[in-house]
Amino acid sequence: MLVSAKEMLDKAKAGHYAVGQFNINNLEWTKAVLKTAQELNSPVILGVSEGAGKYMCGFKTVADMVKAMIESLNITVPVALHLDHGTYDGAKACIEAGFSSIMFDGSHYSIDENIEKTRELVATSHAKGISIEAEVGSIGGEEDGVVGMGEVADPDECKMIADLGVDMLAAGIGNIHGKYPENWPGLRFDALDAIQQKTGAMPLVLHGGTGIPADMIKKAISLGVSKINVNTECQLSFAAATRKYIEEGKDLQGKGFDPRKLLAPGFDAICATIKEKMELFGSVDKA
Numbered sequence: 076m077l078v079s080a081k082e083m084l085d086k087a088k089a090g091h092y093a094v095g096q097f098n099i100n101n102l103e104w105t106k107a108v109l110k111t112a113q114e115l116n117s118p119v120i121l122g123v124s125e126g127a128g129k130y131m132c133g134f135k136t137v138a139d140m141v142k143a144m145i146e147s148l149n150i151t152v153p154v155a156l157h158l159d160h161g162t163y164d165g166a167k168a169c170i171e172a173g174f175s176s177i178m179f180d181g182s183h184y185s186i187d188e189n190i191e192k193t194r195e196l197v198a199t200s201h202a203k204g205i206s207i208e209a210e211v212g213s214i215g216g217e218e219d220g221v222v223g224m225g226e227v228a229d230p231d232e233c234k235m236i237a238d239l240g241v242d243m244l245a246a247g248i249g250n251i252h253g254k255y256p257e258n259w260p261g262l263r264f265d266a267l268d269a270i271q272q273k274t275g276a277m278p279l280v281l282h283g284g285t286g287i288p289a290d291m292i293k294k295a296i297s298l299g300v301s302k303i304n305v306n307t308e309c310q311l312s313f314a315a316a317t318r319k320y321i322e323e324g325k326d327l328q329g330k331g332f333d334p335r336k337l338l339a340p341g342f343d344a345i346c347a348t349i350k351e352k353m354e355l356f357g358s359v360d361k362a
């Protein structure tokens with residue numbers, strides 16, 4: 076069922092595990108996330124960037140597809156449909172389109188402007204029972220053409236944003252979108268610890284979950300991370316499985332060119348990646 080992310084994340088924070096956010100790109104991706112979550116009896120968050128929303132013909136198409144799929148696949152685990160790194164206008168559009176959760180990424184504004192816009196969107200989203208994520212300190216790497224420098228969030232600014240009543244808070248702690256470089260120094264657990272001490276029960280969000288070693292993920296969860304975003308890793312496993320199918324010449328055998336056959340190995344690969352992450356995050360059987 077489609078729900079806001081608030082309850083599942085409050086439960087995750089209290090239970091010391093994390094709920095995965097898996098970004099979707101099309102019908103196959105959405106089906107893979109929903110079916111795997113149901114199979115593992117895990118809560119789940121579907122992430123949609125503004126670029127992916129545009130690619131899928133707009134936020135309303137996405138929301139209607141997800142709602143219809145939840146119904147036709149008999150998905151009973153809690154599912155949140157969440158805007159990832161939303162702009163102010165994108166967040167408002169998703170509230171209208173039927174999303175159950177939004178992220179407003181005001182990290183590139185001054186802290187005062189971030190606070191002002193986040194405050195307004197908290198009121199608008201909560202009036203409709205929609206959960207909201209805010210961000211302090213930009214995450215490194217590239218997302219939809221925007222390259223962030225990978226700041227470490229200021230714990231006092233995190234508290235100011237948390238006090239606005241957001242449901243989850245993304246704070247930069249040296250994490251990066253996409254693949255991590257060889258010389259990456261790792262997560263700043265000292266900063267995460269300081270942020271958790273200032274923000275208390277607030278579920279914290281770790282962006283850029285692809286390629287962070289399992290022991291760092293577990294330590295981050297122990298320090299208050301309750302939502303972990305995974306995007307690139309599913310793309311990599313989908314691409315590798317599709318490449319293998321083509322390189323083995325399977326599209327040239329029989330009706331191997333049928334898109335339902337051609338996309339099947341990639342679909343299975345996404346399911347396997349999601350399963351691995353849900354087991355690592357501890358969300359299996361937490362629906």
Ligand SMILES: [Zn+2]
Nearest residue numbers: 214282283304
């Ligand atoms: Zn992110």
